[in-house]
Amino acid sequence: MDQTNSRKLEHLRVIAEDANIQRDATGFDGVDLTHRALPNIDFDAIDTRVQFLGKTLSFPFLISSMTGGVDQEISRINHNLAAAAEQCGVAMAVGSQRVMFVNPDAQNSFNLREIAPNVPLLSNLGAVQLNMGFGIKECQAAVNLLQADGLYLHLNPLQEAVQPEGDRNFANLEQRIAEIVKDLSVPVLLKEVGSGLSTTDIAAGLGAGVLHFDVAGRGGTSWSRIEYHRRVDDEDNLGLQFQDWGLTTVQSLRAATHYLQRNAPDACLISSGGMRSGIDMVKAMVLGAHLCGFAAPLLNAARESSESVVRKIEMIRRTFKSAMFLLGCANCSELRGNTALLLKRDYQS
Ligand SMILES: Cc1cc2nc3c(=O)[nH]c(=O)nc-3n(C[C@H](O)[C@H](O)[C@H](O)COP(=O)(O)O)c2cc1C
Numbered sequence: 001m002d003q004t005n006s007r008k009l010e011h012l013r014v015i016a017e018d019a020n021i022q023r024d025a026t027g028f029d030g031v032d033l034t035h036r037a038l039p040n041i042d043f044d045a046i047d048t049r050v051q052f053l054g055k056t057l058s059f060p061f062l063i064s065s066m067t068g069g070v071d072q073e074i075s076r077i078n079h080n081l082a083a084a085a086e087q088c089g090v091a092m093a094v095g096s097q098r099v100m101f102v103n104p105d106a107q108n109s110f111n112l113r114e115i116a117p118n119v120p121l122l123s124n125l126g127a128v129q130l131n132m133g134f135g136i137k138e139c140q141a142a143v144n145l146l147q148a149d150g151l152y153l154h155l156n157p158l159q160e161a162v163q164p165e166g167d168r169n170f171a172n173l174e175q176r177i178a179e180i181v182k183d184l185s186v187p188v189l190l191k192e193v194g195s196g197l198s199t200t201d202i203a204a205g206l207g208a209g210v211l212h213f214d215v216a217g218r219g220g221t222s223w224s225r226i227e228y229h230r231r232v233d234d235e236d237n238l239g240l241q242f243q244d245w246g247l248t249t250v251q252s253l254r255a256a257t258h259y260l261q262r263n264a265p266d267a268c269l270i271s272s273g274g275m276r277s278g279i280d281m282v283k284a285m286v287l288g289a290h291l292c293g294f295a296a297p298l299l300n301a302a303r304e305s306s307e308s309v310v311r312k313i314e315m316i317r318r319t320f321k322s323a324m325f326l327l328g329c330a331n332c333s334e335l336r337g338n339t340a341l342l343l344k345r346d347y348q349s
Contacts, residue, residue, distance in 0.1 A: 062294070270290065272293030276297055
């Protein structure tokens with residue numbers, strides 16, 4: 001089995017074995033919202049729908065990038081996630097498609113459009129691959145196979161720094177990304193993988209023509225800790241030292257919202273990294289997110305069946321809608337960026 005594929009399997013094993021890979025420190029615990037005892041709205045009339053990439057989602061939920069490869073289990077995970085995305089009317093991103101250029105057998109795991117004909121599907125490649133021989137040809141091929149609505153380029157310098165075989169040449173990537181944005185048939189989305197985007201990163205992305213940003217902040221899955229388990233030298237503890245490095249999801253969201261409001265008010269902001277409930281979702285939306293991405297919380301369900309994934313997403317949707325009710329928000333426009341919903345500390349006794 002090739003290295004890219006076996007690495008995916010190793011990641012899955014490590015995530016299952018070490019509970020502390022989930023850092024549980026996004027900052028959402030410190031965001032308090034104002035409960036309304038008199039919400040003045042009918043629960044049944046609440047409209048949770050949002051638009052994303054020209055399609056309607058039943059609520060602002062995205063299955064974040066996880067897998068893809070030749071292994072049967074990996075294929076099954078993607079197929080279960082895609083079937084659940086279609087049934088729930090939510091968006092889905094696949095894991096890095098680099099593997100399909102190494103081993104064409106991996107293509108099957110990304111062949112999801114028949115399973116999910118109506119929802120936004122997003123391709124994924126590591127931005128650093130643009131310095132390793134990948135260009136518009138590979139990006140467009142990844143998009144075409146999935147019939148994707150957009151391409152995620154992920155930025156994972158910490159993971160690459162810790163990974164024994166990491167690709168660490170991030171020089172001039174801004175310019176490479178701009179070339180892809182210019183020629184690709186669909187929008188490019190920039191994401192981190194759990195250490196957050198800073199406003200300087202967002203400024204660079206805007207400079208390259210990107211208008212979709214997924215903060216993928218710190219506080220959920222720690223890729224530094226995952227790679228620590230793959231160290232070749234027992235004494236190498238780099239991954240542990242950096243396991244809590246980066247901007248939390250809340251820090252990254254607040255900074256991104258502030259920056260985008262002034263510099264690109266039409267840009268789309270996605271909150272991910274440690275999102276664990278519908279309550280985290282409403283908090284992220286109040287802080288300015290259009291959409292929220294969940295990765296690790298869906299993994300076990302995706303190993304089981306599409307029905308398990310549907311159950312998980314439906315529970316999150318119910319929580320999200322209940323929180324909207326308790327804030328008196330009849331639709332997502334009333335929620336998003338509405339900082340009046342934040343609890344005013346001065347009134348707390
Ligand atoms: C098993 C697994 C595999 C992942 N693979 C990718 C990937 O290939 N590309 C990517 O951009 N992000 C990948 N991620 C990162 C997630 O998309 C997400 O940014 C990160 O895990 C934080 O979200 P979470 O805390 O909800 O897991 C992966 C996450 C998991 C759990």
